[in-house]
Amino acid sequence: MDGIFAYILVLLLFFLSCAFLKKQNRKPETSAKLPPGSMGWPYIGETLQFYSQNPNVFFAAKQKRYGEIFKTKILGCPCVMLASPEAARYVLVTQAHLFKPTYPKSKERLIGPSALFFQQGGYHMHLRKLVQNSLSLESLRKLVPDIEALALSAMNSWGNGTVINTFNEMKRFSFEVGILTIFGHLDTHLREELKKNYWMVDSGYNSFPNSIPGSRYQKALLARKRLGKILSDIICERKKMKLLEKDLLGCLLNQKDEKGEILTDDQIADNIIGVLFAAQDTTGSVMTWVVKYLHDDPKLLEAVKAEQKAIYESNEEGNLPLTWNQTRNMPITHKVVLESLRMASIISFPFREAVVDVEYKGFLIPKGWKAMPLFRNIHHNPEFFPDPQNFNPSRFEVAPKPNTFMPFGSGVHACPGNELAKLEILVMIHHLVTKFRWEVVGSQSGIQYGPFPVPLHGLPARFCRESTSYNYKAT
Template identity: 75%
Template sequence: METVAVFVYIFLFLSTLLSCYPFVRKRRREAKRVSKLPPGSMGWPYVGETLQMYSQDPNVFFAAKEKRYGEIFKSRILGYPSVMLASPEAAKFVLVTHAHLFKPTYPRGKEKMIGPSALFFHQGHYHTHLRKLVKISLAPQTIKKLIPDIEAIAISSLESWVANNGQVINTYNEMKKFSFDVGILSIFGHLDGSHREKLKKNYLTVNKGYNSFPTNIPGTAYHKALLARKRLSKIVSEIICQRKEKRIVEKDLLGYLLNFKDEKGQILTEDQIADNIIGVLFAAQDTTASVLTWILKYLQDNQKLLEAVKAEQKVIYESYTAGGKRSLTWADTKNMPLTYRLILESLRMASIISFTFREAVVDVEYKGYLIPKGWKVMPLFRNIHHNPEFFSDPKKFDPSRFEVAPKPNTFMPFGNGVHTCPGNELSKLEILILIHHLLTNFRWEVVGSQSGIQYGPFPVPQQGLPARFWKESKSSTSTKPD
């Protein structure tokens, strides 16, 4: 009987094993499939394909990769193994539906330059709290009160461009000054001139070193930037001390940061406040300045569109000046449909933010491919914005395409998901205001043939779009210099 029992047990064991075999084979096939990396080339050891990417237009590099390998491919960029994703579904997967699997990340040298506590380096409760504060300070009900001050900055900027009769200016550099002043206004309100100038001087030094090679050797741009970054923290600390001494309560970003307490009663340290202020300045300046520069380039290249946008702005100008007003209102800025579509198409065409960096916090499977833990993940916004499947004739500049809303996840000029740029409304508002005053009171001409693109790191027209500006008289007769 014992022998029979043994045979019965063996039979049952083998039967169970055989019945499980198809399932085991399936799991093995799945494991084998999941372990498959996306197609692509990793290039040279450590540097990977960084040189290939930056020795040409990066957008050509990514477009060629997508054409060869498809919407998901691998490479090694800036020393990091990376997976590039070039479809709306993939961007949504990384930035929205599975955002918890991918943390925001930047090269270490850049994180150090901005500050480790800046909100866009974080996830979780800290990020949620900080993002809420920034969003409140830059919400429509807040920034609409800034319109007169933004107008004053815009008019002052335009006047300075025509002050030296006929002098050629670097449009991009001047737009950076304009957007920096608007950023200071949104963060600090009406800041005294001494602190404003010290902030500007040291921020420019930091900005120059931000994209330099991160070597901390005295005399290098990076080393100078690190020293200037320390001075920026000290200046912010002085401003905070001044506010506390005078018991100043302002509803600007600094005010919201100073008054914050979490559910445990914890407040933000001065280092955390400084990191987030500098982070907002970085996010606000170069991108907005790039878009404004491209708008002038696109209008210069399309005189029919320029006249149409100018006509729209003239109607608004005449409506509020006829009523005795001397400035724009929030309602006026919402009554510029063609100008708004011009901005959207400029954002699509130029794709200032060509991609964003994330890092897989665990092994992730996407469409049968493995994205290993620790690898960088880069949704390619420009590839999506220039895909003819979503935007017909994508190389043609055509604001009318935005008369119909684009398909979901195909247009992401400010990112997507919980890390969408919280300052996008302020950026669009300052662009509308400057364009309004430029087209109603000033004129410009681009000097030379500017057909190329330069990267620093954001794409701008060659040489920053050299141009001359002049003021137009009230009789509509140009005062253009000879």
């Protein structure tokens, strides 16, 4: 009995020692608790609710019930949503090192793991500098005539009275601007091959990831492989020519990092596709909303037409090309673009993931959880933008308060192509209002998501060319 008792005592001491050591090695406990909120159904969380209603309604209801910090579960991920300018600055700027950009692996495979917006640290900063160099204001100044030519080409098929899908047309225009920015003037055959395979990748980007042959996702993966081969051939040819071009491809090819190393062909290809993805849907969405907002406000449309008509006439009735200085001197139109960015809030929130347990304002953001600053809520907060549901460009006659207007993000991961996006939108508006009248066909309300919000059915509209005798009265 004594032996059994001694054995039990040794075991007891052993487990007590283990428990003590475990307690000693445990991270200090925090008094912080999870934010209030609902996690919804198992696994899917509140994804269905989020995608089945206006995001303004979904997030505003959450904020009203729980406050500016609340939890939810979207796309299978536990999330902490942050709806204040201070929180956005905390996650994206001052404490950005505590949060990493994160995307589903299925989407990473289609774009490429080396793309800029999947990265952080030194590699990210090096890539970002290269992209910014190719999109400098001086580079954009030289692109104005080419962007204008692309806009005119995109509009060639408009104006015959047929109904077009505005969003699809704007996406095509944005894609062509992206190709121009990346490659300069690319061979027609290569551009068409890029376009064909890119659209296949794009169509499968938001499809359910699976290994079923013939599914949209698998077709997208195959198209991505073909894209890689096409880009490899373009890169190889550019290397042979040894040109010091200032387009994005030239910047990616001709720059070395601090260790004297150059990017691999795969890294270059991933970033080219990443730039196309970042630019196309978002800019196309904004331009579609601009068409709708101007259509819905005849008085504003008249003011924009008058401003653009003055430029049109100074260019000898459109016989001279737009200039960089003219695009920088469109005050009414520029405020329309800014208000469209605020109202539409194409990027509702950026995806960030806590790399450690983070305590913010007494709440815990656990390691591995998503931390998402709610740009949309901030942009629609009446404290910063009075009467936020009213489309009112004049509100931008005064600069917004810091961290309250972030259509292109903030911090080291802010969109480096924001000036390019605004430029192509301004060029498009100039030719839209000086050459066309249009009417929206079908329902003039409603939003669809794919995943970015666009007017219902891509805003079907009938465009008619203005008569030779220019009439700038609103229709």
